[in-house]
Amino acid sequence: MKKIIITLDGYSSCGKSTLARQLANELNYVFIDSGAMYRAITLYFLRQHIDWNDETAIHKALGEITLDFQNNELTGQSDMYLNDENVEALIRDMLVSEHVSEVSALKEVREFGVAQQQKMGEKKGIVMDGRDIGTTVFPNAELKIFVTADPAIRVERRFKELFQKNPNITIEEIKNNLEMRDYMDSNREFSPLRRAEDAIDLDNSNLTREEQLALALEWANKRMQ
Ligand code: DC
Secondary structure: OOOOEEEEEEOOOOOHHHHHHHHHHHHOOEEEEHHHHHHHHHHHHHHOOOOOOOHHHHHHHHHOOOEEEEEOOOOOOEEEEEOOEEOOOHHHOHHHHHHHHHHHOOHHHHHHHHHHHHHHOOOOOEEEEEOOHHHHHOOOOOEEEEEEOOHHHHHHHHHHHHHOOOOOOOHHHHHHHHHHHHHHHHHOOOOOOOOOOOOEEEEOOOOOHHHHHHHHHHHHHHHHO
């Protein structure tokens, strides 16, 4: 069977990363959460107090950033490393979520992210999830999936996930953050969130994880023949 590139795009908190990770496990492919890369860049910018209207400061900051995914032996998942520091937990913080859409809309940040993501896919055998993976990063990917889910279900899923780490978080905060990010991610100038014309739609509002995985595996197997 030939090795292919699989892309999963969609709005925030549709379960893209969960499905992408499961698919990669089943196929023995590399899984890349491209959102984690933009989150790590945002964390660095916040820590360094980078003014994102200052192109020189952005350029300099990007030159100081090394991003890397490393396997976590305890969880079996790959964690995001920023300049050799494991930032997997920190990048899920609400502060990062509040600014990541602004930072990831910057032209130079996009060029930086897209170039690294394209390099990761050179050997194929990769599942990557994000917003512009099937349109900008891998427009020739063999399988493109556009994931959707009912907005209320997305808020609830996100709430359950974040409440475990932060019991002070409210549904309202999460709803506002998801709406704001969806709007900004879809309306930015460079590489906005778009459904690729040749993508397959997957609405997982009423699907179990197993059901959505079975569907995606069926599509992948056909493309791998
Ligand atoms: O997938 P996520 O919610 O962790 O992504 C965080 C943010 O990163 C998202 O709101 C927009 C940005 N992003 C992007 O612009 N392009 C991608 N390919 C992935 C994420």
